[in-house]
Amino acid sequence: MLKKRIKALIVSSVLVCILPITSIAIDKEEFLEFLVNSSYPETKEKKEVKKEEKENTNTEKNEKEYMKFHVGEENIPTINNEQVDLENKESQDSAVNINSSKYVDNIRVTKENPRILLYHSHAGETYFNAPEGNYHSQDKANSVLEIGTMLTEELDKRGWGVVHSTKYHDYPSFNESYMSSRQTLDALIPKYPSVDIAIDLHRDGRDLTQDEAKKLGTTVEALKENEHNRASTTYKGERVAKFLFVVGMKNPNVDQVNSVAQGLTSYASSKYPELVLPVVKKPYGKFNQSVAKNHILIEVGSNGTTIDEAKASVKYIADVLDGYFKTK
Structure with a gap:
C-alpha cells in the first residue's frame, strides 16, 4: 500500500513539472483516473465490470417495448x-x-x-x-x-x-x-x-x-x-x-x-x-x-x-x- 502511494506521488510530481511546458491538453478527470489506475490497477477492472453491468441493465430497461x-x-x-x-x-x-x-x-x-x-x-x-x-x-x-x-x-x-x-x-x-x-x-x-x-x-x-x-x-x-x-x-x-x-x-x-x-x-x-x-x-x-x-x-x-x-x-x-x- 505504501509503495503504491509513493508511486502515485512520484508520477504526479513528474506530471506537474511537465504540464506547464507542454501544449497537450489533458482532461482533469482523465488525469485523476490515470493516477488512480496507475497506483491501484484493480480499481480499473472493477470499474469496467460495473460499467458493463450498468450498460447491460440500461439496454434492457431503456427498451420501452421490452416488457410488453x-x-x-x-x-x-x-x-x-x-x-x-x-x-x-x-x-x-x-x-x-x-x-x-x-x-x-x-x-x-x-x-x-x-x-x-x-x-x-x-x-x-x-x-x-x-x-x-x-x-x-x-x-x-x-x-x-x-x-x-x-x-x-x-x-x-x-x-x-x-x-x-x-x-x-x-x-x-x-x-x-x-x-x-x-x-x-x-x-x-x-x-x-x-x-x-x-x-x-x-x-x-x-x-x-x-x-x-x-x-x-x-x-x-x-x-x-x-x-x-x-x-x-x-x-x-x-x-x-x-x-x-x-x-x-x-x-x-x-x-x-x-x-x-x-x-x-x-x-x-x-x-x-x-x-x-x-x-x-x-x-x-x-x-x-x-x-x-x-x-x-x-x-x-x-x-x-x-x-x-x-x-x-x-x-x-x-x-x-x-x-x-x-x-x-
Whole structure:
C-alpha cells in the first residue's frame, strides 16, 4: 500500500513539472483516473465490470417495448412481488408433486456431462386451477415448475442428461426476471460445458379478467372457455394442452434461434399435428436466446388450461425434443 502511494506521488510530481511546458491538453478527470489506475490497477477492472453491468441493465430497461413483448401486459402479476417471502415454508412445501430429494439448492443434474439446461424465467406462472395473482404464485404443484420436473424425468428416461433449475427468477422483481435468469445461465453453462441446448419453459397467457370481457362484449366464462379450446384439445382420449415455440427477433443469432424453433415445429407437426401451434415471433424479444447454441423457449398450455392438461402434454414434448435433436 505504501509503495503504491509513493508511486502515485512520484508520477504526479513528474506530471506537474511537465504540464506547464507542454501544449497537450489533458482532461482533469482523465488525469485523476490515470493516477488512480496507475497506483491501484484493480480499481480499473472493477470499474469496467460495473460499467458493463450498468450498460447491460440500461439496454434492457431503456427498451420501452421490452416488457410488453416479453410477457404481454395480460400476463403481468397483480400481486406485490416485493412482499413475497421466498422463505415461506408453507409455500415451499406446497410442491407435493415435485421430488425435492433429487434437487439440491434448486438444481437437479440427471447424468454426467448433461446436454440440456432446463430453467424458468417465469417460475411463478401457474395454470387455470391456480388463479391467484393473475395466475402467478408460488403454488409449485400447479405451475410450470411441475411441468419442468416432469419434462426432466421424461428426457432422462430417453437418455438425456438434464440440468433443471427451479429457481424463481420472477421474484421478488418480475420486471427483471430475464436479467435474473441470465445470471443463472451465466453461472450454469460454464459449470456444465457439455450443455448445448437451453430450454426456458413457460405457459402462454391471455387476459381472462372482467375488464377484458367487458371490452370484448362477452363474459369471463366465455373468455375462459374460448382460451381453453384454443390452448388444448382432446387427443387419444384425454384432454392435452397444446405447445408452441417462441423466437425473440432481437437476438444477434436470430437465424439460428428461428431455425431451431421452425425445425422443432415441423418435426412436431409430422408426429402430433393436433398438439403444436405455429411459432410465435416477438419483434422486440430477446429472452437470452443468444446465450446457448440451441436456445428454445417453449410455452406449454396457458392460463386457460389446467395443470393436468399441461402434464398430459409433457410426454409428447419430450418425444419431439428427443427425436429432433437425435437427428442433428
